[in-house]
Amino acid sequence: MNRNMLSNIVEAITKQAQAHPERIAYDYRGAQYTYRDVEDQSNKLANALDAANLTAGAPVLVYGGQSFQMLVSFLALAKTGHPYIPVDTESSTDRTRLIIETAQPALIIEVADLPFETPAKRIAYHRLMPILSDVTELNFTPDYDLDRAFYVIFTSGSTGRPKGVPISHANLLSFVNWVVDSDLLGPANSLLQPPFSFDLSVMATYPTLVSGGTLKVLPQANTKSFKDLFAMLSQLEVNDWVSTPTFAELCMVDPNFNASKYPTLRSFIFCGEELTVATAAALKKRFPEAKVINTYGPTEATVAITSVEITDEMIANDRRLPIGRVKPDTTVVVRPQVMTDEQGDEILSSGELMITGPSVAAGYLNAPEQTAKVFLKNADNTMTYATGDLGHFDHDLLYYEGRLDHQIKLNGYRIELEEVAFHLRQLPAVDKGVVVPEYGKDHRVKRLVAVVVLNASLKADSDVAMRIRHDLSTTLMPYMVPARILFRDELPVNGNGKVAVKQIAQEVNEA
Structure with a gap:
C-alpha cells in the first residue's frame, strides 16, 4: 500500500467535514445531508450519550431503516466508545428479541419504533434530538481504542439463534484502508442499497465517507416494485455500484438498465454471493466501459478480503469466476x-x-x-x-x-439451513422437517425448499403450505422463509439412523 493510511475512521470523517463542510455526504430520497450535518448531529448525540453514563464499552442497538439518523447514531456511538448493533425494520420480532437477548445492549435507540415491549432501556430518536444541547463540539475527549468493537453484525446461526460478530476499529481500518488504497471506492457517488444490518452496507458506507464521497441511498421500500425501483435508480446518478449480484440481475430485467440510460456508472462492485459468468457477461455488454469487480469475504473477516476486476478472458474461459486476489x-x-x-x-x-x-x-x-x-x-x-x-x-x-457445511447464501444473505429447520420443526403442524437449497444452472441457490412430514391430524394441501410459510415469517427474516413446501409421508434415513439430508437435497434438485 502506497498512500498514507488512515489511523482512525471517525476522525477521517471529521476531517472531511472540516475540509468540505457543505459537500453532500448522504442523499436519502432527495433529502441531502452535508458533512457538516454528519459532524454536528453526531457530536450532539454523542454528548448526550456520554452524559447518560452507560456501561463503558457496552453495545447499543440501533433499530431502523436506512435514514440519515441511523448513520448519525452509528458515528455518535463510535465517538462514545459503544459498538452499534444495526437491526433493520424488516427483521422479525422473534429474531430481534433473540438479538437483544444475546447482545444485552446498554440501550436501544429507536430511529423507528420497536414493534414490541422489552425490558431493555430504550429511547426514541425523534424524542431525543429536540432536547439536545445546541453545542456541536464534543464536550469530552473520545477514546478510540483500536481493539474495541466498532459495530456488531448479527448473522444466521446454526442453533436457531443469530450470532453476533463484533468488528473492531482495527478490523474496520484494515478493510477501509485496503478499499480506498486499491481504488475500489473513493470520493464519488456510491450506491447504498443493502440494509445496515447486512455488512455489505459497510463496503459502501465508510470507504465513501472517509474519502469525501456521497452515499446515494436506495431504500428497501423502493426495491419492492419495479416501477419504484427504476424511478429511484434513474435519479441517483451513481458512479460506484455496491450490491449483491442478484440485485444487479433484478435490475437487468429492465432493458433500459444500460450505459446510455445510466451514463455515470463506472464500476460494479459485488460481494455477498457468487458472481456468475452469465451475470458478468450481461453487465459488460450493457456497460462496456464500466469495471465489474468481484470480491469475497465473510462477516467474520470484515466484509471482504479479496478483489479482482473481471475480464473478457475470464468470462470466456472460466466455468466459475475468480473471487479475487487477497488483500x-x-x-x-x-x-x-x-x-x-x-x-x-x-x-x-x-x-x-x-x-x-x-x-x-x-x-x-x-x-x-x-x-x-x-x-x-x-x-x-x-x-x-x-x-x-x-x-x-x-x-x-x-x-x-x-x-463445507449446511450454510448457504441466497440473494447475498448468509443462511444457516439448520436455523430455518429449527424454526420449521417448532411449528404445531410439523412432525418432522428439513430445509435444503434448490440450485439453479449457475450453481447458485435459487430458493429454499422445506420438506415436511405433517402431524397425523393434518392433510397436506396448499392451505397448510401457506400457513407454514406464514408462521415461519413471524419468526424468521423474509429471505429465510422457504419459497416451496414439499410434503412427505416420511423422511429417508441413512445408515447411521440420521435423516438423509443429502439424499433429500439431491431429490429436490433432480425433480
Whole structure:
C-alpha cells in the first residue's frame, strides 16, 4: 500500500467535514445531508450519550431503516466508545428479541419504533434530538481504542439463534484502508442499497465517507416494485455500484438498465454471493466501459478480503469466476478437508479457506463455545478464521467452490439451513422437517425448499403450505422463509439412523 493510511475512521470523517463542510455526504430520497450535518448531529448525540453514563464499552442497538439518523447514531456511538448493533425494520420480532437477548445492549435507540415491549432501556430518536444541547463540539475527549468493537453484525446461526460478530476499529481500518488504497471506492457517488444490518452496507458506507464521497441511498421500500425501483435508480446518478449480484440481475430485467440510460456508472462492485459468468457477461455488454469487480469475504473477516476486476478472458474461459486476489495484509490458506459420505467412507473434498489477518474478528459476541470452533488466536496475536468455504488458488487468484457445511447464501444473505429447520420443526403442524437449497444452472441457490412430514391430524394441501410459510415469517427474516413446501409421508434415513439430508437435497434438485 502506497498512500498514507488512515489511523482512525471517525476522525477521517471529521476531517472531511472540516475540509468540505457543505459537500453532500448522504442523499436519502432527495433529502441531502452535508458533512457538516454528519459532524454536528453526531457530536450532539454523542454528548448526550456520554452524559447518560452507560456501561463503558457496552453495545447499543440501533433499530431502523436506512435514514440519515441511523448513520448519525452509528458515528455518535463510535465517538462514545459503544459498538452499534444495526437491526433493520424488516427483521422479525422473534429474531430481534433473540438479538437483544444475546447482545444485552446498554440501550436501544429507536430511529423507528420497536414493534414490541422489552425490558431493555430504550429511547426514541425523534424524542431525543429536540432536547439536545445546541453545542456541536464534543464536550469530552473520545477514546478510540483500536481493539474495541466498532459495530456488531448479527448473522444466521446454526442453533436457531443469530450470532453476533463484533468488528473492531482495527478490523474496520484494515478493510477501509485496503478499499480506498486499491481504488475500489473513493470520493464519488456510491450506491447504498443493502440494509445496515447486512455488512455489505459497510463496503459502501465508510470507504465513501472517509474519502469525501456521497452515499446515494436506495431504500428497501423502493426495491419492492419495479416501477419504484427504476424511478429511484434513474435519479441517483451513481458512479460506484455496491450490491449483491442478484440485485444487479433484478435490475437487468429492465432493458433500459444500460450505459446510455445510466451514463455515470463506472464500476460494479459485488460481494455477498457468487458472481456468475452469465451475470458478468450481461453487465459488460450493457456497460462496456464500466469495471465489474468481484470480491469475497465473510462477516467474520470484515466484509471482504479479496478483489479482482473481471475480464473478457475470464468470462470466456472460466466455468466459475475468480473471487479475487487477497488483500496485502491478509493471508488465505487452503486447508485440505477429509469428509465422510453417507455410508461413512472417507472422501477428499476441496480445501477450506482459512483467513488470517488484521481484519479478522476476535470471535462471536457472548458465545465462547461457538468462537472456539472457528476462531484461533495465533502466537503473534493475529486471528485466524475457519470460513467453512471451499476453494483453491490458481496462481494468485482465489476461486470459490462451495460450502463445507449446511450454510448457504441466497440473494447475498448468509443462511444457516439448520436455523430455518429449527424454526420449521417448532411449528404445531410439523412432525418432522428439513430445509435444503434448490440450485439453479449457475450453481447458485435459487430458493429454499422445506420438506415436511405433517402431524397425523393434518392433510397436506396448499392451505397448510401457506400457513407454514406464514408462521415461519413471524419468526424468521423474509429471505429465510422457504419459497416451496414439499410434503412427505416420511423422511429417508441413512445408515447411521440420521435423516438423509443429502439424499433429500439431491431429490429436490433432480425433480
